Amino acid sequence: MTFLPDAERPDLTLGFVPLLDAALLVIAREAGFFADQGLDVTLARQNTWSALRDKVAAGLLDGAQMLAPMPLAMSLGLGRAPCETLAPVTLSRNGNALVLAERLAEASHAHLAVDPARGARALAAALPTLPRPPRLAMVYPYSCQHYQLRHWLDLGGLDPQRDVELVVLPPPRMVEAMEAGEIDGFCVGEPWGSLAQHRGAGRIVATGAQLWPEAPEKVLGVTRSWARCYPATLARLIVALQRAGDWLAADPGHARRTLEWLALPPYLDRSVAHLSRLPLNETPIRQRLCGSEVLRPDPQAAASVAEHLDQALRREGRRLDLASLRACHDPVHYDRALHQAGAEDTEGGTPPAPQPDSNPM
Amino acid sequence: MSPPTSLKILLVDDEVVRAAMVEEALTHEGHRVICRLTSPASLNEMVARHAPDVVIIDMESPDRDTLDSMALLNRENPRPVVFFADQHDPETLQAALKVGVSAYVVDGLVPGRVKPIIEVAIARFDAFQSLRRELDKTRNQLSERKRIERAKGLLMKHQNTDEEQAYRMLRKLAMDRGQRIAQVADNVIDILERLENGL
Incomplete structure (x- = not known):
């Protein structure tokens, strides 16, 4: 009743x-x-x-x-x-994954580790060798994806204004934009992070659960x-x-x-x-x-x-x-x-x- | 030099016919219109290059989020575009959303100058909707049955179902999307044929 x-x-x-x-x-x-x-x-x-x-x-x-x-x-x-x-x-x-395009992950040796700061520091170290600041996408300015991405950048001592270019794309566009070389990384909810990795377009280097558990x-x-x-x-x-x-x-x-x-x-x-x-x-x-x-x-x-x-x-x-x-x-x-x-x-x-x-x- | 009432408008719409209708009407009003198809991640550059006063974008465009965040992410951008959501005019906003028009305007532009532009866009989007409804109706009546049969066949093959289940699936999809069964059949044919062709 x-x-x-x-x-x-x-x-x-x-x-x-x-x-x-x-x-x-x-x-x-x-x-x-x-x-x-x-x-x-x-x-x-x-x-x-x-x-x-x-x-x-x-x-x-x-x-x-x-x-x-x-x-x-x-x-x-x-x-x-x-x-x-x-x-x-x-x-x-x-549910969020932070993914770097395969070539950027390769060039910077960034990979998923127990400490998410490792990947961020690896990216920071590779920054001077990159042709342009990495273009990183998230889904909305007022989103955990945006804040987690910034948190991660901060762990590597990266300045979100100076060292990278932030753009907004809707989740279903992330993987195709990465495959087309339009973005070099993103922070997005599932299934798009694991899909990028599955297709070989990118590599998960950190997750939202590592940065902001629960x-x-x-x-x-x-x-x-x-x-x-x-x-x-x-x-x-x-x-x-x-x-x-x-x-x-x-x-x-x-x-x-x-x-x-x-x-x-x-x-x-x-x-x-x-x-x-x-x-x-x-x-x-x-x-x-x-x-x-x-x-x-x-x-x-x-x-x-x-x-x-x-x-x-x-x-x-x-x-x-x-x-x-x-x-x-x-x-x-x-x-x-x-x-x-x-x-x-x-x-x-x-x-x-x-x-x-x-x-x- | 254009007259002082003339504004520069960027029109982002993948429906070429509709875009042409809106462009024609706005040009007639003395505005300068730049038409563009959507392309991922290029919108930032497009706005920077053309420096429009107003951007009219299809509500359903996947580029909308990029545009929506532009003012927030690019604080150095001298012409930040903001969503036209004038609180004093909820009717215009409502009408715009209903027909699928979203408008972004340069921050600080007097709403009175933008409103007529948005009204023109609303009218053309609306006209296009009715036009397409008419077209679809005539075109579809003939072959509707055939397309539903084809979609059923594909579903039976790919989902390993019988005819009855395949039809139920189509009907359910139609209900979920608020579409007619024939429309859903078209989508199913499109997707499954692409799948069969390995695309």
Whole structure:
């Protein structure tokens, strides 16, 4: 028995960018967890983060998978006109890979090591021998990819303004741009990092999990006005996503099934063809997609990301206000939704633990 | 020398017919228009070289993120472009997003000068949409059945399914994308044929 009122808005369109951490949205749709909540959800693939952001702000999408810093950046008016946005549920932690083009990795002898600083120092040492400053791509100015890339550069004593050229490209363009020689490296979410390595275009030299372990990576983002208009719909979305995560964690066969769904043309299509299994919490990328500790909004983790937004605000003579931060990452929606979803639904006990490293698939 | 109301507009759109429609209309209004197809990572140079006052870009263009971040990443750029999201005019913005127009303007340009340009672009994007709907309708009615059959055949072969499952797959894809089955069939044919040709 659930105590959730009926959804005010049963037909929804949610945006996503082709990345492994769209998995919970895909599972919730394909395995029927949205339907169980009385929701008919269309998942609409977006070519760019900026278009996704603007469509959510304009109400053309009900909500979307978002980069973790995006809702707060939107609320603060960073990168576009302010639009108060919430992150009521986290969709993933970790997942980013820092990749150097094969020839640059070769020339600098940069490679993946336990200490991510080694690769950065190797690149720094090779800098004088390079014909031009390496052109490094990330996915959005207010993203963990950007901040992790800067962090990594900093470990090698590299200046992001002087020593390299930073550009923004959407994730699905990274590998082709690297193969075309247009960029010399990138920081991006899966599957694009492992795909670059698989194709021999680049080499993973560090991961987001090494630089910022367990950082929230993607969230579900909805505008505050949307959440206010459709509280029961939001609660049902949260419950459906939680169920999707529980289902994924419950059985290795479900991870296999998930990868098959992700490989469908409307989702990630051929970009996951190189994966033999859905990597859950595997070294070195340590992508995490399920478990309450992943999904529940974590204001503390959000605060460390918010420091970077604060720096951006200071350049405009502004300061981050804690009220915005708290409102954006408040776990209240998550807690209330799961509480209301009722005792009976969770009678089976606590959700199963996430899959261990050695996922026998 | 162009008249003082004339602005330099960079138009980034892979739909050549639509781009021509927008260019014609804006040139008619006395603006200078530079048309470009999208090409990865070259947008920075294009903006630096042409120094446009306004950039009109297809909302769905994969180049949009590059443009969107330009003002933030290149602080030394003397002409930072910013997303035209004038809070005082949400209707224009909404209309633009609905038909797939995004506009970026040089920071500090008076919104009143930009609005007519964006309205022209919106009108042409809208007109193009209806035009294409009409074209598609006539062209597709004839061969629709055939294309669905072909897509079903390819799916049966590649996904190792029977006819019933293949049709269900097409129908589901259509629902997911909010498209008609024939449109999805075209995509499936396109992808699977490319796959067969080893591309």
